[in-house]
Amino acid sequence: MASGKGHLAGGFLFALLFLHIITNYFFSPSPIDIILYISIALMFAVWPDVDIKSIGQKFFYSVFFITDAYLIIMHEYKVAAYFGLIIILPVLAKHGGWTHSVPAMVLVPSPLLIYPIYNSGIFDLSGAPYYIAALTGYFSHLVLDGRFRLWK
Numbered sequence: 001m002a003s004g005k006g007h008l009a010g011g012f013l014f015a016l017l018f019l020h021i022i023t024n025y026f027f028s029p030s031p032i033d034i035i036l037y038i039s040i041a042l043m044f045a046v047w048p049d050v051d052i053k054s055i056g057q058k059f060f061y062s063v064f065f066i067t068d069a070y071l072i073i074m075h076e077y078k079v080a081a082y083f084g085l086i087i088i089l090p091v092l093a094k095h096g097g098w099t100h101s102v103p104a105m106v107l108v109p110s111p112l113l114i115y116p117i118y119n120s121g122i123f124d125l126s127g128a129p130y131y132i133a134a135l136t137g138y139f140s141h142l143v144l145d146g147r148f149r150l151w152k
């Protein structure tokens with residue numbers, strides 16, 4: 001099991017890989033998007049350990065606070081409100097290990113994907129890069145903890 005710092009480093013590495021892939025094969029993200037992608041990936045890289053008192057927990061709340069304050073300053077109230085929802089999830093998580101499962105990896109960040117569709121009423125996939133950034137970070141956590149094995 002990797003430490004909180006290990007997960008941050010791993011999440012950052014996977015986030016860079018993610019940025020590399022989208023800028024080379026899909027589109028050029030704006031500087032704000034790059035910051036958001038990396039923040040989201042780092043948040044989800046440490047999120048699975050929020051059910052224990054960890055660097056992950058402390059880091060998660062710190063990044064959350066800074067990002068949410070930034071969104072409010074930028075008048076992005078809807079996004080800020082959604083971010084506020086995420087912060088509730090760790091409190092609901094019991095120490096049982098479900099945060100380290102693949103279904104949790106897919107489901108926990110899913111509001112990032114669903115919210116724009118729900119909000120616009122059309123099939124708006126604008127949340128997809130954020131969702132994939134979250135998946136990237138989450139995936140890095142499971143890999144570093146040895147929970148996600150493609151081999152074996």
Ligand SMILES: [Zn+2]
Pocket residue numbers: 001048049100141145
């Ligand atoms: Zn873990």
